[in-house]
Structure formats: C-alpha cells, structure tokens
Amino acid sequence: MLTFFTVSEVNANRVSVTNANRVILKDFIIFVFKLYNKVLNLISKTVV
DSSP states (O other), X not given: OHHHHXXXXXXXXXXXXXXXXXXXXHHHHHXXXXXXXXXXXXXXXXXX
16 A cells, blocks of 8 residues: 555656646747747848
C-alpha cells in the first residue's frame, strides 16, 4: 500500500510538472509571436 502511494504521488508530480511546462511554453510562444509582429511592423515602417 505504501509503495503504491509513493508511485501515484510521483506520477501526480510528473503530471503537474508537464502541465506547468505546457503553460510556460504557451506563454513563451505568444511572447515570441508578439515580438515577431513588432519587429515586422518596424521593418515595414522603415522600408516604406
């Protein structure tokens, strides 16, 4: 019973870490996308 509890606890920790990484990755992608749009706007303003 004790070993089963520890295994399930490890699995729960792994799942929470994966979810946190996914949220961080999503925020990072949104940030990069916004940055890319700003750079693109600057380039188009200087070219035109």
